[in-house]
Amino acid sequence: MAKAPQHPESLVERYGPNPSYTPSGGWQKGSEAPPDRLVKTHCCFCGQQCGIKLKVRENRVVGFEPWEEFPFNEGKLCPKGVKRYMQNEHPDRLLSPLMRAPSGDFREAKWDEALDFTAQSLRAIQEKHGKDAVAIYGGASLTSEKSYLLGKFARVALGTRHIDYNGRLCMVSAGTAYKMAFGVDRSPNPWSDIPKAHVVLVTGANVAECAPITTDYIWRMRDNGGKLIVIDPRMTPITRNADLYLPVRPGTDVALMLGLLHVVLRDNLTDPKFIADHTVGFEEVEASARPWTPHQTAELTGVPPDAIEKAARLFAGADRAIALHARGIEHQSKGVENVLSVINLCLATGNIGREGAGCMMITGQGNGQGGREHGQKCDQLPGQRSISDPAAREHVAKVWGITPDEMPQAGLSAMEIMEAIHRGEIKGLLSMCFNPLVSLPDSNYVREALEKLEFFGVVDFFLSETAHHADVVLAGSLQEEEEGIVCTAEGRVVHIQQAVTPPEGARNDWAIYVDLAKRLGKEKFFPYKAPREIFDELREASRGGPADYFGISYEKVDREMGVFWPCPTEDHPGTPRLFEGAKFFHKDGKARFLVTEYRPSGDPVDETHPIYLTTGRVVSHYLSGTQTRRIGALVDQYPVPRVEIHPRLAEACGIANENWVTVTTKRSAMTLQALVVKTIRPDTVFIPYHWAGLQSANQLTHRTLDPRSKIPEFKVSACRIEKAAAAPDWARDAKPPGRSQRAPKRELRVIQ
Amino acid sequence: MFGRQFFIDPSRCIGCEACVNACAECDNHRGESMIHLDFIDRRQTIATVPSVCMHCDDPTCAQVCPADAIKKTEDGVVQSSLKPRCISCSNCVLACPFGIPKVMVRQEQMMKCDMCYDRTSVGKKPMCATVCPSQALSYVPLEEILKGRREKPTNVFFFGKQKVTTKVYMMVPQTMDAVSVDVVDYMWEEQA
Ligand code: SF4
Numbered sequence A: 001m002a003k004a005p006q007h008p009e010s011l012v013e014r015y016g017p018n019p020s021y022t023p024s025g026g027w028q029k030g031s032e033a034p035p036d037r038l039v040k041t042h043c044c045f046c047g048q049q050c051g052i053k054l055k056v057r058e059n060r061v062v063g064f065e066p067w068e069e070f071p072f073n074e075g076k077l078c079p080k081g082v083k084r085y086m087q088n089e090h091p092d093r094l095l096s097p098l099m100r101a102p103s104g105d106f107r108e109a110k111w112d113e114a115l116d117f118t119a120q121s122l123r124a125i126q127e128k129h130g131k132d133a134v135a136i137y138g139g140a141s142l143t144s145e146k147s148y149l150l151g152k153f154a155r156v157a158l159g160t161r162h163i164d165y166n167g168r169l170c171m172v173s174a175g176t177a178y179k180m181a182f183g184v185d186r187s188p189n190p191w192s193d194i195p196k197a198h199v200v201l202v203t204g205a206n207v208a209e210c211a212p213i214t215t216d217y218i219w220r221m222r223d224n225g226g227k228l229i230v231i232d233p234r235m236t237p238i239t240r241n242a243d244l245y246l247p248v249r250p251g252t253d254v255a256l257m258l259g260l261l262h263v264v265l266r267d268n269l270t271d272p273k274f275i276a277d278h279t280v281g282f283e284e285v286e287a288s289a290r291p292w293t294p295h296q297t298a299e300l301t302g303v304p305p306d307a308i309e310k311a312a313r314l315f316a317g318a319d320r321a322i323a324l325h326a327r328g329i330e331h332q333s334k335g336v337e338n339v340l341s342v343i344n345l346c347l348a349t350g351n352i353g354r355e356g357a358g359c360m361m362i363t364g365q366g367n368g369q370g371g372r373e374h375g376q377k378c379d380q381l382p383g384q385r386s387i388s389d390p391a392a393r394e395h396v397a398k399v400w401g402i403t404p405d406e407m408p409q410a411g412l413s414a415m416e417i418m419e420a421i422h423r424g425e426i427k428g429l430l431s432m433c434f435n436p437l438v439s440l441p442d443s444n445y446v447r448e449a450l451e452k453l454e455f456f457g458v459v460d461f462f463l464s465e466t467a468h469h470a471d472v473v474l475a476g477s478l479q480e481e482e483e484g485i486v487c488t489a490e491g492r493v494v495h496i497q498q499a500v501t502p503p504e505g506a507r508n509d510w511a512i513y514v515d516l517a518k519r520l521g522k523e524k525f526f527p528y529k530a531p532r533e534i535f536d537e538l539r540e541a542s543r544g545g546p547a548d549y550f551g552i553s554y555e556k557v558d559r560e561m562g563v564f565w566p567c568p569t570e571d572h573p574g575t576p577r578l579f580e581g582a583k584f585f586h587k588d589g590k591a592r593f594l595v596t597e598y599r600p601s602g603d604p605v606d607e608t609h610p611i612y613l614t615t616g617r618v619v620s621h622y623l624s625g626t627q628t629r630r631i632g633a634l635v636d637q638y639p640v641p642r643v644e645i646h647p648r649l650a651e652a653c654g655i656a657n658e659n660w661v662t663v664t665t666k667r668s669a670m671t672l673q674a675l676v677v678k679t680i681r682p683d684t685v686f687i688p689y690h691w692a693g694l695q696s697a698n699q700l701t702h703r704t705l706d707p708r709s710k711i712p713e714f715k716v717s718a719c720r721i722e723k724a725a726a727a728p729d730w731a732r733d734a735k736p737p738g739r740s741q742r743a744p745k746r747e748l749r750v751i752q
Numbered sequence B: 001m002f003g004r005q006f007f008i009d010p011s012r013c014i015g016c017e018a019c020v021n022a023c024a025e026c027d028n029h030r031g032e033s034m035i036h037l038d039f040i041d042r043r044q045t046i047a048t049v050p051s052v053c054m055h056c057d058d059p060t061c062a063q064v065c066p067a068d069a070i071k072k073t074e075d076g077v078v079q080s081s082l083k084p085r086c087i088s089c090s091n092c093v094l095a096c097p098f099g100i101p102k103v104m105v106r107q108e109q110m111m112k113c114d115m116c117y118d119r120t121s122v123g124k125k126p127m128c129a130t131v132c133p134s135q136a137l138s139y140v141p142l143e144e145i146l147k148g149r150r151e152k153p154t155n156v157f158f159f160g161k162q163k164v165t166t167k168v169y170m171m172v173p174q175t176m177d178a179v180s181v182d183v184v185d186y187m188w189e190e191q192a
């Protein structure tokens, strides 16, 4: 099946995305009576995991109160956090399983029927084509319990190698690089270190829009006299207070870092004692940086030589410096090398494992950190163990009650799974919390692949665009409807409380998987009655691994407002800062310098496609928009994507602000309105990616993956732009532009 | 109030609109946002500015109100218009030197930021200043701001010889004591 129904309009009418403007209980009524309970929990919309108190009345979330005591955000929230409560009682909510009627349209189904059909379909495919003919997709917004459960479900209930998750589009380049260099995948420093740094270098991180709470940490660093260096092809909002701004050309980050390292080495600004005592591999890296003179670096990166000199001297000259990085450098076919090049700079200057000094990845998704630690990554077992490590296999197999031989080996990564589906090798897919039609690159290819599936099941609370292709949709639960833990960008394990129960007709995600396992005859491996029981098993499975959760309990998390892993025993205080005393997680205790090389992107600019296309986020939306495109206030803030173009490029192409522009890559073309701004490099255009169908930026992106992390290269494509002959059809119903998309008001106010 | 003051530092603002969204969560005017957030000129810059009511000691809006509808509480918070009195004439909208009041068509009255009086009058922080991720809006003790920030607070403004002092502070460079926006404030003129 797997073709979308013939009449998507009727699907949209019932299942959305319909922006909701009224909270549960209404605006006025909601305020009249006091809430029954204030539930201390966390925002679901990014890896900062801000503490928030949800107002609950009669099993409904009717509003929120800031949670000022929670130390990370002290009550602060971005607009997504403020409005996240509006998902409760949303009119688009799935309130029953859906199955395909013979007409191809969806019909509501009973739970037993939908679960039986799902289990039978998966088993039938496996019997005919082998165990690995089915795959599981998970997501990094799920609690760690659910992530753990999915990993075990794939390997024990289905016995397939192929499980991966949408964190493959998020944290894997950073994770791979940190594991290579340090032996563990976590930001080494707690956020409270940021204000203590004397210099903060932010590279490829739109902090203000994607990790908004981090902004105040950076401003406090400046209040303390520190300096801010920002590296980005766009002036993102934090650039307004940058002491130094380096407008790097997309895809050349590794060269820029080599250029900085060159200056550090040339001017003897390294920390030789640290290098000698605590690292290996320096000489090779030193040699590799030698050719990258400021002039040579400037030619490739488009950053002026004197800015390179200044940045290197600022960073290396500080007693304590921090490098913050995110998807800008990681979403590339050399994402791992980009991160390694940042690590090399920190190691060379001795900036790691100390208060106010280090390199820090900014994890993106809600449980981006925890979601990758406990087994839904194709190559990992719980506790951040490698699935190819015999000792790890033995430990986890024992916890699971299987033999190590029964444990499948590493499977394919998220994009590779889609390619295997396209090739016809994988024929069945069960997906939860993932909207690949919007979030994977080259969406027309993804659609073709989905249409080839023999069976496609989806577990979700809203009907995503990808779910239009499903044979079965199982109505799952929102974050606030299920207890569990998540791990924040800091490495702090926090507790998600169940504020309300799922509405009638929807079920808890964990229970859905337990029931499926039962139908697959694997009941005895999935005896859980509550998430807490899954967590207890997770603790045991993670025990002794790099991400050791054994000493963590829900109660301890509540008491201490989060616990940083590793936490191996119940009386262990947790580990806010890694590598103190320069002790790294490799067997020899040393960090690794690793050589990085510049190479062109997988879709290099050329004569026909001379402009760089880069994609990213806006502050009011989360990932593929399945949730935020349903919250009215967030939709109004940024209703449809626009393409950011520098006036110099716009003028050369005869494009004025608000003109309709067609952006064409070797994959596809899309038409959207121009936002002509001086805050982007003139050789680059930017499109945010949160929308679906003809508004999806991923129609344009390409499928080149980083060879190690398998992250797609969302940040660098080649395109051309031209003024469009006409507005696309969808423009007719488009909402008025948000504040950030409008030209300034012209009228003057008379104040006399 | 309760030992804390309101401080605005536009240079910290990242334009995220958390304040805009949170303002609509105040129980006094739930569903309506009172705060102003301006992208100065998105074509040229990412700079943005939030404006809450400054809660003037001698509010111009109240001075010009023909219906005597704008009242200040004892603790210095200038309220939205009194509904039974307000005639929606927009005098206050035009007169406020900071451009704060709005005449709300649906409600048929002037409404504006009331410093979350439902919250601040009982010792809580205002919504916007609690959530603001950059702390462009903050509600903290004066000493904390004096100790911690690069800029310093002022609550003295000149608008062409009109001196306005306010409850809310604006963060300004250390070298500045008051904000003056009119050339006239910098001129020497002989008294007539
Ligand atoms: S989206 Fe992130 S920054 Fe925004 S409120 Fe939620 S957790 Fe905090």
Ligand code: SF4
Pocket: B012, B013, B014, B015, B016, B017, B018, B019, B020, B037, B048, B050, B131, B132, B133, B134, B135, B136, B137
């Ligand atoms: S919440 Fe703060 S940073 Fe965000 S727009 Fe408002 S004032 Fe600016």
Ligand code: SF4
Pocket: B022, B023, B024, B026, B034, B035, B052, B053, B112, B113, B114, B115, B116, B117, B126, B127, B128, B129
């Ligand atoms: S103080 Fe309260 S009423 Fe005033 S702008 Fe802020 S949130 Fe709105």
